[in-house]
Amino acid sequence: MRRAARAALMALTTLPLTACGEPPVDLDVPEREPGQxxxxxxxxxxxxxxxxxxxxxxxxxxxxxxxxTEQASRGEARRAGQLLIEQWGADVALVAVARPGDFESTIVDREDPRDRQRFFGIEPVDTFDVPGSLREEIVEETVPAIAVDNDWQQVFLAAAEDLRVGLAEREEREAGPGEPQTE
Known part of the structure; x- marks a missing residue:
């Protein structure tokens, strides 16, 4: 049942992107190896x-x-995350996409620092499971401070940790107060 719901949700979320004339994702997703x-x-x-x-x-x-990819953008990162989720059957994708060479480039490498194109995104199969506010906080606050130094390893580690903590805190709030302690 969960797979059928996931497939239906993916079809609904990708339909608006297709209908808007978004370019196809510039990504070849190989078959997922067990445990990958x-x-x-x-x-x-x-x-x-x-x-x-x-x-x-x-x-x-x-x-x-x-x-x-030459077409690195926020939209590309989002579509790639959706594609990976769909093809690998995952729940959440952490995605970093850049134009060739831009993962390692610095702002001084460019005549105009805004020419550097690289994006990080968090794409869930279920947007209610991973709230937009949490994704936004990670992508707009945690990631830029680390990505400026091109430490992509730390970007992924920090994003994963912030995601884990944020989801755990949300689940605790939703669970409400615990049972009263008795002696």
């Missing part, structure tokens, strides 16, 4: 460390993706 949680096509991560951080992620299947 990282697809590092940009070759910027220590995969073992990221895997260790993502595998025991409560009851969610969280995966990581990096790749380079």
């Amino acid at each position: 949680v990282v697809l590092d096509q940009a070759e910027i991560l220590d995969q073992a460390e990221i895997e260790d951080r993502l595998r025991p992620f409560d009851d969610r299947d969280v995966v990581a993706l990096t790749y380079e």
Whole structure:
């Protein structure tokens, strides 16, 4: 049942993007190997460390993706996350996408620092499961402070940790006060 619901949800979330004339995702997603949680096509991560951080992620299947494309943008990162979730059957994708060379470039490498195109996003299969406010906080506050130094390993580790903590705090709030202690 969960897979059928996920497929229906993915169809509904990708339909508006297709209808708007968004370009196709510039990403080839290979078949997922058993236990695989990282697809590092940009070759910027220590995969073992990221895997260790993502595998025991409560009851969610969280995966990581990096790749380079000339069409790097927020929309590209979002569509790539949706594609990875759909093809790998994951619950949440952490995605970093950049134009070729921009993962390692610095602002002084460019005549205009705004020319550097790289984006990080968190794409859930269920937007109610991972609130937009949490995703926004991680993407707009946690990530930029680390990405400025091109430490993409730390970007993924920090994003995963903030996601874990944020989801745990939300679940605690939703559970309400615990049972009173009796002696």
